[in-house]
Amino acid sequence: MEVRLALTGFGNVGQGVAHLLVERPEVYRDRYGVDLVLTGVADRGGSAVNPSGLDLAALFEAKRSQGTVAAAPGGHAGLAGEAFLDLAAAQVLLEASSTNFENAEPGWSYVLAALGRNMDVVLASKGALVLHFQELMEQARVRDLRVLFSATIGAPLPVIELAERVLIGNDILGFEGIVNATSNQILEAMSNGATYEEGVKQAQELGIAETDPTLDVDGWDAAAKAAIIADAVLGAALRLEDVQRHGMRDVTREELEQARQQNQRVKLVARVMRRDGGFEATVGPERRDRSDSIGRLEGGQMSITYFTHPLGTVNTTIEGGAGGLQTALTMLRDVVNLARDRGWASPSPR
Amino acid sequence: MEVRLALTGFGNVGQGVAHLLVERPEVYRDRYGVDLVLTGVADRGGSAVNPSGLDLAALFEAKRSQGTVAAAPGGHAGLAGEAFLDLAAAQVLLEASSTNFENAEPGWSYVLAALGRNMDVVLASKGALVLHFQELMEQARVRDLRVLFSATIGAPLPVIELAERVLIGNDILGFEGIVNATSNQILEAMSNGATYEEGVKQAQELGIAETDPTLDVDGWDAAAKAAIIADAVLGAALRLEDVQRHGMRDVTREELEQARQQNQRVKLVARVMRRDGGFEATVGPERRDRSDSIGRLEGGQMSITYFTHPLGTVNTTIEGGAGGLQTALTMLRDVVNLARDRGWASPSPR
Numbered sequence: 001m002e003v004r005l006a007l008t009g010f011g012n013v014g015q016g017v018a019h020l021l022v023e024r025p026e027v028y029r030d031r032y033g034v035d036l037v038l039t040g041v042a043d044r045g046g047s048a049v050n051p052s053g054l055d056l057a058a059l060f061e062a063k064r065s066q067g068t069v070a071a072a073p074g075g076h077a078g079l080a081g082e083a084f085l086d087l088a089a090a091q092v093l094l095e096a097s098s099t100n101f102e103n104a105e106p107g108w109s110y111v112l113a114a115l116g117r118n119m120d121v122v123l124a125s126k127g128a129l130v131l132h133f134q135e136l137m138e139q140a141r142v143r144d145l146r147v148l149f150s151a152t153i154g155a156p157l158p159v160i161e162l163a164e165r166v167l168i169g170n171d172i173l174g175f176e177g178i179v180n181a182t183s184n185q186i187l188e189a190m191s192n193g194a195t196y197e198e199g200v201k202q203a204q205e206l207g208i209a210e211t212d213p214t215l216d217v218d219g220w221d222a223a224a225k226a227a228i229i230a231d232a233v234l235g236a237a238l239r240l241e242d243v244q245r246h247g248m249r250d251v252t253r254e255e256l257e258q259a260r261q262q263n264q265r266v267k268l269v270a271r272v273m274r275r276d277g278g279f280e281a282t283v284g285p286e287r288r289d290r291s292d293s294i295g296r297l298e299g300g301q302m303s304i305t306y307f308t309h310p311l312g313t314v315n316t317t318i319e320g321g322a323g324g325l326q327t328a329l330t331m332l333r334d335v336v337n338l339a340r341d342r343g344w345a346s347p348s349p350r
Numbered sequence: 351m352e353v354r355l356a357l358t359g360f361g362n363v364g365q366g367v368a369h370l371l372v373e374r375p376e377v378y379r380d381r382y383g384v385d386l387v388l389t390g391v392a393d394r395g396g397s398a399v400n401p402s403g404l405d406l407a408a409l410f411e412a413k414r415s416q417g418t419v420a421a422a423p424g425g426h427a428g429l430a431g432e433a434f435l436d437l438a439a440a441q442v443l444l445e446a447s448s449t450n451f452e453n454a455e456p457g458w459s460y461v462l463a464a465l466g467r468n469m470d471v472v473l474a475s476k477g478a479l480v481l482h483f484q485e486l487m488e489q490a491r492v493r494d495l496r497v498l499f500s501a502t503i504g505a506p507l508p509v510i511e512l513a514e515r516v517l518i519g520n521d522i523l524g525f526e527g528i529v530n531a532t533s534n535q536i537l538e539a540m541s542n543g544a545t546y547e548e549g550v551k552q553a554q555e556l557g558i559a560e561t562d563p564t565l566d567v568d569g570w571d572a573a574a575k576a577a578i579i580a581d582a583v584l585g586a587a588l589r590l591e592d593v594q595r596h597g598m599r600d601v602t603r604e605e606l607e608q609a610r611q612q613n614q615r616v617k618l619v620a621r622v623m624r625r626d627g628g629f630e631a632t633v634g635p636e637r638r639d640r641s642d643s644i645g646r647l648e649g650g651q652m653s654i655t656y657f658t659h660p661l662g663t664v665n666t667t668i669e670g671g672a673g674g675l676q677t678a679l680t681m682l683r684d685v686v687n688l689a690r691d692r693g694w695a696s697p698s699p700r
Contacts, residue, residue: 156661158511158512158515158516161511161515161516162508162511165511165515165683166511168682168683169370169377169682169683171377290640290641291640293646293667293669296641310675310679311506311670311676311679312668312670313669314508314666314668314669315667315669316664316665317643317665317666317667318661318662318663318664319663319664320663325660329519329520333516333518333519337518
């Protein structure tokens with residue numbers, strides 16, 4: 001069945017989504033029975049819309065040569081917001097604009113407008129979740145709409161799927177995660193002898209760090225992910241300031257060298273545990289043995305560990321790491337699971 | 351909603367299911383909206399049935415004192431097969447009798463009888479899957495029934511959930527798993543200085559090894575799991591004899607000591623990879639570094655690793671290991687996911 005998608009944001013992640021729709025459309029059509037059609041894309045310069053499906057090659061070309069999709073066929077400079085959604089006429093909003101922890105914009109307005117138009121939402125930006133988790137879920141619930149957000153919490157880690165479909169019957173006592181690729185990539189580079197600046201540059205070249213890595217290296221990104229996971233999985237209702245946050249800026253090359261000599265790694269770990277009826281939420285650098293589930297991870301590899309009763313510890317690691325492509329894959333994974341839930345997909349083999 | 355369960359087999363796993371229904375019924379009722387009611391249990395001595403729900407404490411007592419649930423209230427010596435299913439009047443069959451790789455009985459007959467009575471099936475025994483995978487799935491498909499079997503493939507590993515709901519959009523190139531707890535527990539004990547016999551005894555005391563550990567130590571159990579996973583996830587249609595199988599009996603304490611000195615472990619690894627349009631399936635002991643996803647695992651810990659494109663390697667580890675309780679939890683996880691699929695469960699929070 002055809003599933004029409006409107007995409008807000010055309011950076012690393014948004015372009016990754018478009019690439020997958022160009023390169024692997026048959027995977028989604030043949031295996032899951034969903035014909036994914038991109039009917040609208042908005043970026044800072046405006047939008048391109050076509051309810052029968054945009055010309056994806058032209059989008060890339062317009063972005064490359066003119067800096068905005070508004071220069072592509074179907075393009076309108078300055079078109080945004082509700083007018084964009086009305087023209088795109090999609091079933092699902094893919095929100096992949098830049099994360100904003102101050103007022104969650106432009107994502108929050110896009111999400112509210114989409115829900116108001118009876119659209120389901122798949123998020124890659126974190127602002128709306130961090131600032132408005134309860135309100136967002138309630139707005140979706142009263143309209144029987146879905147808000148999925150795997151891409152915001154250490155994509156492509158199976159954070160929600162494990163909690164909802166695998167840990168069934170267990171109490172989740174807490175979790176720890178390596179959820180920020182950039183800071184851990186920089187720590188790895190530094191422990192291999194690079195300076196902090198060289199580490200940042202390397203992470204940028206790998207496509208996992210922003211031009212301004214402040215949100216990553218100061219732990220804001222990891223703290224936001226910890227809060228979202230805690231809200232979603234533990235029902236915690238954490239604000240960003242409830243997470244005790246230490247970034248990796250103060251970690252010295254000497255400390256890293258010392259850890260290395262003791263067969264350890266320093267990783268930026270996010271952790272939330274139930275404590276005394278409340279929650280203890282922290283982000284900070286930790287020394288871990290290389291035989292440990294987290295200490296063994298190199299560079300930008302990601303990991304989520306759940307502590308549960310009675311099953312015990314369940315750890316999942318993505319050794320391929322996280323970048324725009326992985327995040328885009330994760331958004332489309334949410335789209336397929338949503339389509340199944342909606343009856344838009346073909347039945348699974350079993 | 352009430353979900354009535356009929357259970358065949360009342361050993362480690364079957365009793366684990368009953369224990370969970372005694373100890374944690376509110377978990378299933380409050381979180382997932384399913385009221386799990388055991389209406390029938392069959393063991394080698396006969397059955398106990400009560401369509402409004404069996405007295406679970408009486409079942410344990412009858413098993414302990416008389417060796418069969420047939421001695422409990424609602425008990426019938428010799429009651430089995432179709433007559434048992436008719437009297438139990440359940441919606442779901444939980445098949446947890448002993449695995450039989452020769453003719454898949456008694457599981458296969460129970461499964462066919464259940465499907466014929468419009469019951470969904472949750473399996474812990476492997477015989478029917480190993481010998482009749484395609485026929486079983488076809489029999490379920492034509493009746494729009496579900497056959498779930500997470501408990502057969504290295505319970506509580508999230509083998510199917512990862513493949514179906516997380517690796518969406520990726521090609522699965524193959525997998526490797528630590529799926530047999532017993533043989534790996536024995537290898538661990540031997541590398542800590544125990545003899546083979548002491549290792550077997552230790553695994554039996556931990557409740558993960560059978561009285562006759564042949565199926566485990568000769569790799570039959572791991573090979574069966576590899577074949578089932580390959581059938582389910584790769585569409586491979588493997589027979590047990592298609593798996594090149596080496597058990598762990600020939601591994602010497604000297605080899606284990608040598609590995610240990612080199613910061614390695616010897617693990618019994620099951621692996622299936624796509625190769626030249628077909629599949630290469632192996633089970634055997636391998637030396638792995640302790641910083642490796644598999645080499646770091648102690649004792650009876652379990653692990654599944656998927657090799658995928660474009661996402662890369664995805665590894666999940668259950669550090670708590672696998673025993674009767676974990677397998678029982680996994681059967682009830684399948685029941686809850688089935689109940690959701692059927693509309694018997696309350697909607698998930700999102």
